[in-house]
Amino acid sequence: MAGKLKLKRKILDAGQMRRVVRRMAGEILELSGGTERLILVGIRTRGVPLAESIADEIEGMEGVRVPVGVLDITLYRDDLSTIAPQPVVKETHFPSDLEGSHVVLCDDVLYTGRTIRAALDALVDFGRPRTVKLAVLVDRGHRELPIQADVVGKKVPTSAAEVVEVRFKVTDGGNLVVIMELVEEA
Amino acid sequence: MTEIAWQQKDLLSIADLSAAEIQLVLDTASSFREVSARPVKKVPTLRGKTVINLFFEPSTRTRSSFEIAEKRLSADSLNFSASSSGLVKGESLVDTALNLQAMAPDLIVIRHGHPGVPRMLAERVSAGVINAGDGAWGHPTQALLDAFTIREEKGKLEGLKVAMVGDIAHSRVVRSNIELLNTMGAEVTVAGPRTMMPVAVETLGVRAVYSLEEAIRGADVVMMLRVQLERHKKVMFPSVREYFQLFGLTRERLRSAKRDAIVMHPGPMNRGVEIASDVADGSRSVILEQVANGVAVRMAVLYLLSGARQEAGA
Numbered sequence: 001m002a003g004k005l006k007l008k009r010k011i012l013d014a015g016q017m018r019r020v021v022r023r024m025a026g027e028i029l030e031l032s033g034g035t036e037r038l039i040l041v042g043i044r045t046r047g048v049p050l051a052e053s054i055a056d057e058i059e060g061m062e063g064v065r066v067p068v069g070v071l072d073i074t075l076y077r078d079d080l081s082t083i084a085p086q087p088v089v090k091e092t093h094f095p096s097d098l099e100g101s102h103v104v105l106c107d108d109v110l111y112t113g114r115t116i117r118a119a120l121d122a123l124v125d126f127g128r129p130r131t132v133k134l135a136v137l138v139d140r141g142h143r144e145l146p147i148q149a150d151v152v153g154k155k156v157p158t159s160a161a162e163v164v165e166v167r168f169k170v171t172d173g174g175n176l177v178v179i180m181e182l183v184e185e186a
Numbered sequence: 187m188t189e190i191a192w193q194q195k196d197l198l199s200i201a202d203l204s205a206a207e208i209q210l211v212l213d214t215a216s217s218f219r220e221v222s223a224r225p226v227k228k229v230p231t232l233r234g235k236t237v238i239n240l241f242f243e244p245s246t247r248t249r250s251s252f253e254i255a256e257k258r259l260s261a262d263s264l265n266f267s268a269s270s271s272g273l274v275k276g277e278s279l280v281d282t283a284l285n286l287q288a289m290a291p292d293l294i295v296i297r298h299g300h301p302g303v304p305r306m307l308a309e310r311v312s313a314g315v316i317n318a319g320d321g322a323w324g325h326p327t328q329a330l331l332d333a334f335t336i337r338e339e340k341g342k343l344e345g346l347k348v349a350m351v352g353d354i355a356h357s358r359v360v361r362s363n364i365e366l367l368n369t370m371g372a373e374v375t376v377a378g379p380r381t382m383m384p385v386a387v388e389t390l391g392v393r394a395v396y397s398l399e400e401a402i403r404g405a406d407v408v409m410m411l412r413v414q415l416e417r418h419k420k421v422m423f424p425s426v427r428e429y430f431q432l433f434g435l436t437r438e439r440l441r442s443a444k445r446d447a448i449v450m451h452p453g454p455m456n457r458g459v460e461i462a463s464d465v466a467d468g469s470r471s472v473i474l475e476q477v478a479n480g481v482a483v484r485m486a487v488l489y490l491l492s493g494a495r496q497e498a499g500a
Binding site: 072074075076080086088089090091092093121122125126127 | 192210213214216217218220221224225226228229230231259486489490492493
């Protein structure tokens with residue numbers, strides 16, 4: 001890729017992000033009718049800290065720690081033959097049986113929908129959840145597949161040249177959502 | 187976590203790999219191990235890729251291990267064995283290679299009795315080539331799975347004392363293992379009867395001794411090698427009984443290794459020849475773990491090479 005990424009604008013600061021995640025946690029509880037058999041599954045990499053943050057908020061509201069699973073979708077991607085080199089494969093693990101559970105897939109950004117398609121494929125190889133829902137912090141549009149989120153933190157209209165970056169304290173040293181723009185190298 | 191990219195088209199020899207690349211294979215393998223523990227032991231990763239398993243020498247374990255790895259990644263695999271291949275009918279190796287190339291496989295896994303054949307093949311085909319053993323020269327995936335097993339048990343490779351005991355001269359796993367362990371900073375000692383020790387073995391970067399006790403004293407890892415009974419029973423040592431008395435690993439002898447030392451064997455093992463049954467089945471034996479890890483390591487290699495090939499062709 002020629003060119004480099006330049007900060008275009010800030011979408012959410014740490015405080016706004018916390019409030020958005022809290023609202024998402026509330027919506028998830030409302031949609032699922034409580035914490036019974038609820039499992040949050042974070043899609044690597046940044047779906048995981050999102051799932052953890054949502055679990056923290058749910059714990060604050062209900063006093064119950066909802067289990068958090070980790071899903072690596074690398075092996076289920078449909079673009080492995082077009083990207084090189086191979087992305088590093090990381091482990092997938094679930095804290096409890098998926099059979100009959102209510103899974104909420106969590107990811108930082110919803111874009112083409114291909115990651116979610118891969119995640120659904122991966123999920124069914126581990127068991128048969130009763131329901132699967134999708135929660136994303138940012139929906140930036142440009143879907144290539146018929147996939148929509150059930151819980152959205154913030155809808156952000158973007159152009160294809162832009163990149164939405166979600167940063168978490170654990171992975172990136174701070175909570176922040178920004179839009180970066182690809183600029184041609186002079 | 188290593189964040190380097192895999193660039194190599196083939197896996198022919200451990201000597202071609204840097205420490206970072208070895209690390210990448212091992213890290214990738216550790217993710218793949220989880221796939222074998224799932225209710226559905228299959229991922230769609232290599233769907234639509236063709237892998238040819240070309241075995242010019244009999245091999246049950248390595249071939250099955252590769253085959254299972256291929257199937258768990260959803261690749262289409264095809265087995266050629268020596269008895270059914272054109273070579274028996276007088277076809278030259280180069281012609282075999284060109285014919286395979288014409289079928290457009292993505293990867294070729296090859297086992298051959300002569301060193302260098304995998305490399306020759308790799309130079310002639312655009313498919314990625316994986317060396318599954320070439321004579322007594324090398325067996326890189328075995329070395330990788332051994333290293334993976336050691337790392338799982340000991341948490342690291344660097345600074346470990348590894349003893350390899352037995353037929354140092356003819357075992358195909360020795361050279362690859364030495365290269366890998368040296369690259370990763372382990373300390374290797376080899377031991378065996380003089381008839382089974384290659385001339386100037388020290389030049390490979392190991393310490394050579396001629397007694398089992400001396401080799402395994404203070405060792406973290408004891409790797410026993412198979413005595414190839416079918417090949418040289420009468421030539422290399424007077425009797426099986428004598429071999430066992432001098433170089434067989436018994437519970438008694440294992441005491442001179444570290445208390446938490448692990449016992450490995452690349453298989454197939456001769457119980458009562460190079461290893462006593464109670465040691466092979468004992469709590470310190472990781473022999474079956476090696477087999478299980480072999481599948482994960484081969485999955486990792488197939489995965490990494492299939493990606494590199496794309497880049498080379500792009």
